[in-house]
Amino acid sequence: MKLVTAIVKPFKLDEVKEALKDAGINGMTVSEVQGFGRQRGHTEVYRGAEYTVDFVPKMRIEMLADDADVDRIIDTVVAAARTDKIGDGKIWVTDVDRTMRIRTGEMGPDAI
Amino acid sequence: MDTGDTAWMLMSTALVLFMTPGLAFFYAGMVRSKHALGMLAQNFFAVGLIAVLWALIGFTIAFGGTGNGGFFGNFDFLGLKGIGQGTFTGWETLTIPAILFAAYQMTFAVITPALITGATADRMKFSAYAVFIGLWLVLVYSPVAHWAFAGGWIAKMGALDFAGGTVVHINAGAAALAVILVLGKRRGWPHEPMPPHSLPLTLLGTGILWFGWFGFNAGSALAANGIAAQALMNTFLAASAGMLGWLLVERMKSGHATTLGAASGAVAGLVAITPCAGFVGGLSPILIGFITGGLCMLAVSLKYKFGYDDSLDVIGVHLVGGILGSLMVGLFADSAVNELVASEGLLIGGGAGLLIDQLVATVATLAFSFVASFVIAKVLDVTMGLRITSEQEDEGLDVSQHAETAYALAGRMG
Numbered sequence: 001m002k003l004v005t006a007i008v009k010p011f012k013l014d015e016v017k018e019a020l021k022d023a024g025i026n027g028m029t030v031s032e033v034q035g036f037g038r039q040r041g042h043t044e045v046y047r048g049a050e051y052t053v054d055f056v057p058k059m060r061i062e063m064l065a066d067d068a069d070v071d072r073i074i075d076t077v078v079a080a081a082r083t084d085k086i087g088d089g090k091i092w093v094t095d096v097d098r099t100m101r102i103r104t105g106e107m108g109p110d111a112i
Numbered sequence: 113m114d115t116g117d118t119a120w121m122l123m124s125t126a127l128v129l130f131m132t133p134g135l136a137f138f139y140a141g142m143v144r145s146k147h148a149l150g151m152l153a154q155n156f157f158a159v160g161l162i163a164v165l166w167a168l169i170g171f172t173i174a175f176g177g178t179g180n181g182g183f184f185g186n187f188d189f190l191g192l193k194g195i196g197q198g199t200f201t202g203w204e205t206l207t208i209p210a211i212l213f214a215a216y217q218m219t220f221a222v223i224t225p226a227l228i229t230g231a232t233a234d235r236m237k238f239s240a241y242a243v244f245i246g247l248w249l250v251l252v253y254s255p256v257a258h259w260a261f262a263g264g265w266i267a268k269m270g271a272l273d274f275a276g277g278t279v280v281h282i283n284a285g286a287a288a289l290a291v292i293l294v295l296g297k298r299r300g301w302p303h304e305p306m307p308p309h310s311l312p313l314t315l316l317g318t319g320i321l322w323f324g325w326f327g328f329n330a331g332s333a334l335a336a337n338g339i340a341a342q343a344l345m346n347t348f349l350a351a352s353a354g355m356l357g358w359l360l361v362e363r364m365k366s367g368h369a370t371t372l373g374a375a376s377g378a379v380a381g382l383v384a385i386t387p388c389a390g391f392v393g394g395l396s397p398i399l400i401g402f403i404t405g406g407l408c409m410l411a412v413s414l415k416y417k418f419g420y421d422d423s424l425d426v427i428g429v430h431l432v433g434g435i436l437g438s439l440m441v442g443l444f445a446d447s448a449v450n451e452l453v454a455s456e457g458l459l460i461g462g463g464a465g466l467l468i469d470q471l472v473a474t475v476a477t478l479a480f481s482f483v484a485s486f487v488i489a490k491v492l493d494v495t496m497g498l499r500i501t502s503e504q505e506d507e508g509l510d511v512s513q514h515a516e517t518a519y520a521l522a523g524r525m526g
C-alpha cells in the first residue's frame with residue numbers, strides 16, 4: 001500500500017483528474033495549498049505599496065494505491081500535469097501501514 | 113415652487129444617499145476579510161445615526177438663520193420645526209419644498225463622517241465610533257456646512273464651494289488625520305502586508321459612488337437647470353480624467369496600471385470637481401480631474417514618509433483632492449458658467465482674488481476640523497477608549513465588535 005501525493009498547477013487539476021479516471025483510478029483527495037520551490041512568488045502593488053507574495057497557490061492530490069498501480073499513476077499524473085515550465089510541481093510516494101474503509105471495515109487493498 | 117426642480121431634487125436625494133453604501137463597499141473591499149463587516153457596519157450605521165441627529169439638531173445648526181454670515185445657525189429649526197412642504201424661510205429663491213431641502217442636505221451629513229472610516233479602519237471601537245460621529249456632526253460638520261452652504265462667513269467672504277470641497281472632503285480629511293493621530297497605527301503597519309481582500313467589491317463601490325455623485329454635484333444646483341447639466345458633465349469628465357491621471361503616474365512609477373488605481377483616480381477626480389462642479393466649464397474639468405488624479409497617486413505615499421496610518425488613504429485622496437479642488441475653483445471659475453461667480457479664476461482672467469479667498473476657506477476649514485476633531489477624539493480616548501484591544505484587532509472587527517462573520521461560505525457553518 002502506498003500513498004501517492006502530487007502537487008500540481010491549479011489549472012491542470014481537471015486534466016490530471018480526467019487522465020487518472022481514464023487510467024482506472026477511482027478515488028482521490030484534493031486540497032488547495034500554497035508553497036514555493038524553484039518557482040518564486042510574485043509582487044503585488046496596491047496604491048504604490050509593494051507586497052511580495054512568497055507562496056504560490058497549488059493543488060495537492062492524494063491517492064491511496066496498490067503497489068502495482070503506483071508506476072501507472074505517476075506516469076499519468078506527470079503526462080497530464082507537465083507544461084515544461086518552472087512550477088509544474090512534484091510527486092512522491094510514501095508507504096502506508098494500514099487502511100480501512102470506515103463504512104464496511106474492509107482492510108488493505110480492499111479499502112482502496 | 114417648481115415641479116421640475118422638485119422632481120430632480122427628490123431624485124438627487126436618493127442618488128446621494130446611495131453613495132454611502134457605495135462608500136461602504138469601496139472601503140470594505142480594501143480591508144482584510146476579518147474586518148470587512150466592521151467597515152460595512154460603520155458606514156451603514158452612519159445612515160441610521162446621522163439622519164436622526166440631523167433632523168433633531170444638525171439641520172438647524174447648519175441652516176438656521178440662513179444668510180446670517182456667522183459661524184453657526186440659530187435654533188429656529190430645532191427638530192425640523194417649521195420645515196414643511198412650503199418654501200424655506202430665509203431662502204425664498206429656492207423652488208423646492210423646505211422639507212426636501214432638509215432631506216437632500218441630510219444625505220451630505222450622512223456621508224461626510226462616514227468618509228473618516230477609511231482612515232480609522234480595522235482598529236476603532238464601534239461604540240467610540242458611534243459617539244465620535246454623533247458629536248462630530250453637531251460640533252464640526254454642521255457649523256462648517258453653515259459657513260459655506262448657508263451664507264456663513266466663507267460664503268460672505270466670496271469663496272465658492274459648489275457641492276462640498278471644504279464642507280465634505282477637506283472637513284472629513286482633516287478629521288481623519290486628527291483621529292488617527294489619537295488612535296495610532298494598526299498592529300503590524302507598515303511592515304506586515306495588509307492587502308485588499310476583494311477589489312471587485314471596491315470597484316463595485318466605485319461605480320455606485322460615481323453614479324451617486326451625479327446627485328451630489330448636479331443636485332447641488334438645487335434646481336433642474338443648465339447649471340445642473342453643466343455640473344453633471346463636469347463630474348463625469350473629471351472622474352474619467354482623474355482615472356487617466358492616476359493610472360499614468362502609477363504606470364510610470366511602479367510599472368502597472370492597477371484596478372485599484374483606476375478606482376482611486378476616478379474618486380480623486382470626483383473629489384476635486386465637487387467644489388468646482390457648477391462654476392467651471394469647457395475643458396477645465398478634464399484638467400482638474402487629470403491633475404488631481406496624478407497628484408493624489410503621489411500623495412498616498414506621504415503616509416509612509418510621515419508615519420501616520422491612513423489605512424485607506426482618506427487623507428491622500430479626500431483631503432489632498434479636496435484641497436486641490438477648492439484651490440482650482442480659484443483658477444478655473446467662470447462667470448459665463450454661473451452668475452454666482454462674482455470674481456473669476458486666475459486662469460480665466462479674474463486675477464488672484466478668488467484664489468486667495470479659496471485658500472483662506474481651505475486653511476480655515478482644515479484647521480478648525482483638525483483641532484475640533486482632535487479634541488473630540490482625545491476626550492473619547494480618555495473617557496471610553498477609542499481603540500479595540502490587541503486581541504480583538506487580531507480577531508478582526510467582525511467577530512470582536514459585531515459577533516458576526518462576513519464570509520461563512522467555506523467555514524464550519526458553511
